[in-house]
Amino acid sequence: MKISNRILFALAALMLIPLYFMPFWTISMKAPQFPEGIGMYIYINDVQGHARHNISSINILNHYIGMKEIDVEAIPEIRIMPWIFAFMIASGIIGAFTGYRWILTSWLVLFILLSIAGIIDYYLWGYEYGHNLNPDAPIKVPGMSYQPPLIGTKQLLNIKASSWPYWGSLFIALSMVTAGLALYRDYFTGADKNGTESAISTKTEEVSA
Amino acid sequence: MNLSTFTTKKALLGGIFVVAAGLMLAGCPSQQAMIGSGDAAQKTYVAPGDYDEFYSFMSGGYSGQVSVFGLPSGRLFKVIPVFSQDPESGYGYYEESKELLNTTYGFQPWDDSHHPHFSQTDGVADGRWLFINANNTPRIARIDLTTFETKEIIEIPNTGGNHGSSFVTENTEYVVGATRFSIPHEPDKDVPIDSYKENFDGALTFLKVDQETGRMNIDFQMVVPPYNYDLARAGKGKSADWYFFTTYNTEQAHTLLEINASRNDKDFVAAVNWKKAAEYVREGRATKMSTEYYHNTYDPATSMVVSTKKDEVLVLRPEDAPGVMYFMPTPKSPHGVDVDPTGEYLAAGGKLATVIPVHSFSKMLEAIENEDYEDEINGIPVLRYESTIAGEVENPGLGPLHTEYDGKGFAYTSVYISSEIVKWSLETFEVVDRIDAYYSIGHLMIPGGDTKNPYGKYMVGLNKTAKDRYLPVGPKQNHPAQLYDISGDKMQLLLDFPTIGEPHYAQGISAEKLRPNIKQIFELEENKHPHATKSVNDARVVREGNVVRVYMGMIRSNFRPDNIEGVRLGDTVYFHITNLEQEWDVVHGFAIKGGQMGEVLLAPGQTKTLKWEPTRTGIYPFYCTAFCSALHQEMQGYVRVSARDSDVPITYRTGNI
Numbered sequence: 001m002k003i004s005n006r007i008l009f010a011l012a013a014l015m016l017i018p019l020y021f022m023p024f025w026t027i028s029m030k031a032p033q034f035p036e037g038i039g040m041y042i043y044i045n046d047v048q049g050h051a052r053h054n055i056s057s058i059n060i061l062n063h064y065i066g067m068k069e070i071d072v073e074a075i076p077e078i079r080i081m082p083w084i085f086a087f088m089i090a091s092g093i094i095g096a097f098t099g100y101r102w103i104l105t106s107w108l109v110l111f112i113l114l115s116i117a118g119i120i121d122y123y124l125w126g127y128e129y130g131h132n133l134n135p136d137a138p139i140k141v142p143g144m145s146y147q148p149p150l151i152g153t154k155q156l157l158n159i160k161a162s163s164w165p166y167w168g169s170l171f172i173a174l175s176m177v178t179a180g181l182a183l184y185r186d187y188f189t190g191a192d193k194n195g196t197e198s199a200i201s202t203k204t205e206e207v208s209a
Numbered sequence: 210m211n212l213s214t215f216t217t218k219k220a221l222l223g224g225i226f227v228v229a230a231g232l233m234l235a236g237c238p239s240q241q242a243m244i245g246s247g248d249a250a251q252k253t254y255v256a257p258g259d260y261d262e263f264y265s266f267m268s269g270g271y272s273g274q275v276s277v278f279g280l281p282s283g284r285l286f287k288v289i290p291v292f293s294q295d296p297e298s299g300y301g302y303y304e305e306s307k308e309l310l311n312t313t314y315g316f317q318p319w320d321d322s323h324h325p326h327f328s329q330t331d332g333v334a335d336g337r338w339l340f341i342n343a344n345n346t347p348r349i350a351r352i353d354l355t356t357f358e359t360k361e362i363i364e365i366p367n368t369g370g371n372h373g374s375s376f377v378t379e380n381t382e383y384v385v386g387a388t389r390f391s392i393p394h395e396p397d398k399d400v401p402i403d404s405y406k407e408n409f410d411g412a413l414t415f416l417k418v419d420q421e422t423g424r425m426n427i428d429f430q431m432v433v434p435p436y437n438y439d440l441a442r443a444g445k446g447k448s449a450d451w452y453f454f455t456t457y458n459t460e461q462a463h464t465l466l467e468i469n470a471s472r473n474d475k476d477f478v479a480a481v482n483w484k485k486a487a488e489y490v491r492e493g494r495a496t497k498m499s500t501e502y503y504h505n506t507y508d509p510a511t512s513m514v515v516s517t518k519k520d521e522v523l524v525l526r527p528e529d530a531p532g533v534m535y536f537m538p539t540p541k542s543p544h545g546v547d548v549d550p551t552g553e554y555l556a557a558g559g560k561l562a563t564v565i566p567v568h569s570f571s572k573m574l575e576a577i578e579n580e581d582y583e584d585e586i587n588g589i590p591v592l593r594y595e596s597t598i599a600g601e602v603e604n605p606g607l608g609p610l611h612t613e614y615d616g617k618g619f620a621y622t623s624v625y626i627s628s629e630i631v632k633w634s635l636e637t638f639e640v641v642d643r644i645d646a647y648y649s650i651g652h653l654m655i656p657g658g659d660t661k662n663p664y665g666k667y668m669v670g671l672n673k674t675a676k677d678r679y680l681p682v683g684p685k686q687n688h689p690a691q692l693y694d695i696s697g698d699k700m701q702l703l704l705d706f707p708t709i710g711e712p713h714y715a716q717g718i719s720a721e722k723l724r725p726n727i728k729q730i731f732e733l734e735e736n737k738h739p740h741a742t743k744s745v746n747d748a749r750v751v752r753e754g755n756v757v758r759v760y761m762g763m764i765r766s767n768f769r770p771d772n773i774e775g776v777r778l779g780d781t782v783y784f785h786i787t788n789l790e791q792e793w794d795v796v797h798g799f800a801i802k803g804g805q806m807g808e809v810l811l812a813p814g815q816t817k818t819l820k821w822e823p824t825r826t827g828i829y830p831f832y833c834t835a836f837c838s839a840l841h842q843e844m845q846g847y848v849r850v851s852a853r854d855s856d857v858p859i860t861y862r863t864g865n866i
Contacts, residue, residue, distance in 0.1 A: 053730070053791035060765050060792070064839070138766075138840055 001099040005182045009104055012179035013092025015171050016085050019044050024168025025122070026050075027148055029058070030160040040070070041166060044081040047072050061159075065146055066137025067129055077121060084114065092179070101186060108179045115172065123150050126163075249703045252694060255282040260724075263656050263717045265669060266325050266339055267690070269293075270711025273320045275341060275352060280656070280667055280717060281692055283706035291350045291359045292320030292343045299798075299809030300359075304783070304818040308514035309362050309505045312346050313396075321345045323713045324374060324440075328381040328423070332445045332661030336722045338423045340375035340384050347371030349384055349416065351423055355728050360509070363425050364502035366522055367394045367412040367432075373441040377418070379449040379661075383483060384425060386414035387454050391435035391461075396501055405463040409435040413454060415483055424506060429490045429523040430498075431481065431534065434587050435461055437470070438479075440545050440611075445661050446552035448570040450484040453555055457542035470542065471561060475594065477536040478546050478557055480573060486525055486533045494530060495523040510737040512816055528588030535577060536586065538594040539566055545611035545652075549620065549635060550661050554599060556612035556620055565609045565622055567638060569599035600638035605631045610651060611714075613658030615665035615695055621658075623650040623670065630670060630693070632700060644700040647691060649673040655695065656717025664719065668693040668700070671712040678705055688712055729793035731814030738816035740785035745769045750861040757782045757859070763797040763811065764789040765838040767863060768831075771846030775859035778852060782821040788813055798834030801848065808834050823850045 001009075023041030028050065030037055038057055039050040047070065049055045059069045072078055088111060095103040130147025139157075146156050153162040255261055261279030264286075269276055273293030277286045292310070294301030301310055301318060310317050320343035327334035339352040347368040351361040365371050365386040373387025391409040393400055400408045411433040416425040437458040444451040459476045462469030489495065498521060505516045527534045541559035543566075548555055555568040575581075576596040584591040602609075608626035615621065619641070621632050628649050632642040652671045657663040670693065675686035688711050692704040733743055742748050742762040748769035751758045757780050762769040776782055788797050788811035800808040801821060809817050823829065833844035851857045 057792045060790070138843075 001101055001104070001186050005186045006096045006099050008182035008185070009179055010093050010096035012175045012182060013089050013096065015175035015178060016089050016092075018171045019085055019168045020082065022168045022171075023048070023166045024172060025163070026166045027161065027163050029162075031061075031158050043168070044085055045078060047075070047078065062146075064137065064139045065157075066134030066140075067146060068132065068134075070129075075125075077125075088114075101183070104179070104183060108176070108183060111176060111179065115176070119150070126150065249701070253281040253283065253692065253704045255279065255284070260720055262720060263664070263667065264720055264723055265654070265656070265715050265717045266327075267671070267708055267712040267715040268322045268325050268341060269709050270323065270688075270713040271321050272710025273322050273343070274710065275322065275325055275339065276709040276712070277357065278690075278706075278708070279720075280669070281703065283690070283692060283704050285709070287357060288709055289352055289357050289359065291341060291352065292317070292322050292348070292362075294318045296807050297810070299807055299817065299819070302807035302819070303809045304820055305507075305512055305514050306817075308516040309359060309507065311503050311505055311516045312348070312364050313366075313501045313503060313518070314346060317346050319345075320348065322350075323372060324376065325714060325716050326375050326377050326384070326659075327716050327718060328418070329377055329660065330380055332379040332449070334657065334660055334716065334718045334722070335381075336718060336726065337381075339716065340377060340425075342371050342374035342386070344370055344372055344389070347374075347386060347388070349375045349386060349425060351425060353423070354723055355726050356731075357727075358507075360507040361424060361505065363416065363427070363504045365412075365414050365427070366396075366500040366502040367392070367410070367430060367498075368414065371414075373413075373438045373454055376441045376443055376452075378443040378452075378483065379445055381418050381420070383428070383443070383452075384416045384418060385441050385443070385452055386412075386416065387438035387441050388412045389437050389439065391437070394432070394498065394500070402463055405435060406461055409463075411435050411438055413438065413452075413479075413481065415452075415486070426504075427502070427519075427522055428487065429495050429525050431486065431525050431527065431530075433479070433527065433534070434459075434589070436476070437466075439543070442546055442548050442555075442659070443483075444548055444552050444570065445550065448548060448552040450482055451570075452481045452483050453546045453548065454479040454481065455539070455543040455546045455557060456536075457544075457560075475538040475540050476542055477591070478539045478543060478555065478568065479589075480535045480537060482533050486530055489530045489533065490523055490525055495525040497521050498524045510735065512736070512738045526588070531588075532577075534589045535573070536589055536591040537568055537573065537597045538583075538591065539568070540564065547612040547614075547620075547659065549614050550616050550663060552661075554620075554635060556602075556622065558609040558611055558622060560608055560610065560625070562609060563605075563607065565602035565605045565612070565633070567599045567602065568597045572599060573597045602631075602633045602638050602640060604640055605633070606643070611653060613653055613655040613668070614663050615655060615658065615668075616663035617665055621653060621655065621668060621695070621700075623653040625649055625651065625673075630668070630700065632695075642699055644693065644702065646670045646672055647678050647689065647705065648676055652714040654715040654717055656719070658717075664717070666694070666696050667703075667717070668695045669715060669717070671708075671715060673711070675707065679707060690715075729813075730791050731812060733787075733789065733791055733814045736787070736814055736816055738785075738787075740783070740818065741816040742769070742785065742787040742789075745789065745863075748861075748863070750775070750859050752859050755780050759784045759861075761786045761799075762789045763787065763799070763833065763844075765795065766833075766840035766844045768799075768833070768844065768846045769863045770861035771863045773846070773859075773861045774849040774851075775857045776823065776848055776850045777855055777857070778823065778826060778850065780823070782823065782848075784819045784821065785816060786811060786819070787816040790814070795837060796835045797837050797844070799831060800834045801831040802829050810835055823848075826850050826852055 023043045025042040028039030126147045130145045148161045263280040265278045267276045275289040290300035300306045325341040328338040347365040353360045368388040369390030369392040371386045372389040375384045391411045393408045413431045417428040436456040439455040441454045456477045458470035539557045541561040543557040543559045545558045576592045581596045582590040583593045606624035606627035609622045609624045612622045628646045633640045650670045654669045670691040675689045687707040694701040742760040748762045749760045790813040798810045829848040
């Protein structure tokens, strides 16, 4: 693999580092009593309110409909995701260093599969929060569930809930596109159609020869 | 209907109204000053959801409180309890706040608040604190402008009627107290009233302000001749080292002052170089006098008030402090002494005068330099009137009281007896405009009009009687305030609105200067109240002998705990209540049937304590008094009170039926 494409690939892996510092998803809610809005940011390693104390305010609102408390400690994904991202960053850089196309191709495929799994997982959490309600809840509206939209905006009783990707997701997308671009260049415009062109592999061939 | 057609219609109607009013009230001077109502409506209209341009803090006079209005709308936002109990919020009823009202005469449920004054930096209001005096049982309070709460009250000893107060210096180095009544300075001294001249003294009190915390401390007092000290102002710029006080009753009358204190042709404006006085005090020229006063301070971390009794004060006598104090003769029982934005001119309003005498600060310094004295009283040189006067404003109406400035070279003086405001030039000392006040104006206020940098846009007249201004509400009407536009050559009346108590004096500040600093909640994390309940799991009831402490949390929409048993007759129950909310403006309240301690409101994150001594056995319902949520009406509980000798143990719960 050409050195330029390998650098591009390493950059793709490095683009995941900002995810530790910025949310990749946001859920916001508008209600008559919250003119300033209320909501939360989802990080790979945390869930935070749009403003201080928003999470507790959301929990207080949710307890009327019997929704489970949002408790960051109780969400295993928040503990697992940083490691998954660490693995992706490390393996991406190592893969780029080795230059094996199959490693890098597998990396991108894994990344895409993980992203899909992430979206499904997020949907399932939303479903769980929205449907698994305390039967003793003070407010019970027959037939009503409170699952937030996967993406987009939805009216839930007095609250207009929106769910949208946030800056972190842009880096995920950029990382994916960059990795794809590096592989694309390598597959279609690289010098060696066999996909073995790389400094290390060439050297290995020379040595074995 | 859209806004523009609305305002056009209104303007048209307004025009017709003015014509009609003109026909009906021909000859009434007010009609010339009234602008088209449509125009006035536009100038004072603040659309729903929009904000006012200024905050105005008005003293409550005999209500003892401070009210907060928006300008130009005249809308009331809040009443801040300061010197009087406030059953609405529980101020003065719940334990922590009771300590703030502690004095050497015991708990004071009421006082009379007169002159609010913002803390200043470089001669301009800085939005940190608001000081205000208590007139009756002499004190000064400090209000924190991030929470709009009273945080400190200090008693002023040797003082009867702390009227000439709380005016600050240019950088809030000092706030000041001045005694209206001269009194014997020894506490509890029992003497005949007609021994006034031998036994009575006046006192001016200088309180140093800590720049970090705002805390006041009495630095020193000056013992002065037994006159009535009426109002005060600190200088500005070149006169910033000086305080000026008006005096009346230089006749030293102690009965029928109406006649006996109005005999002298001139009383005095007293000028005090506070900087020099403070230096003398540091040099040891002051003596310690034993006295007593309380200093009550609120600890923001614990929400507890520390009430400390102090037993001495440093006293500086004018005869031991040469060059500190001078008297400037001033006609007819002067009331206000108001310094212009440059610090050069002092307009003194004589209650009974027919001119407004304006002293010049630089002429005063010159007269001192030349020792141009006509007399000396207790070591205080009396300057000659002619040598300090810069001009006399002729024909200002009858009974000029107070003056504020617009920063554009004009002064505005309220005139009580002829019920008007006169605008006069600081260059020519001539009246250039006048407008009626409805009725009997006392103070007037231009936002920033007492500072180095007046906004010069609006003026508020603070009036003593309403008479026919609004729909009548019985023989006692609320005092009105009137808003004027002073941006042009002519003053224009814009708005008339009723106020709280007596709006004695007021302060105004740009909303943008305060708004960013205002707190929305008290952080529960920072709540160090010794009896705070910081989570629902901490809620508990503890018996300590005959004392039962209920550690209670409130969160939408329940009390923790809400069933309490085991209280016995003879117990003293403390409800230590914490509002566990951390959401702006989600307020809970607490009241219990038959409780003689009133109710308490709690802002998010606050802890307060109500003391309850039940006198009958039975079941006592309690509930949340603030409409907090959809299930507010469910936010309730019971306390069971058993007989003195009962063996019902302390139990408590919330939930789990």
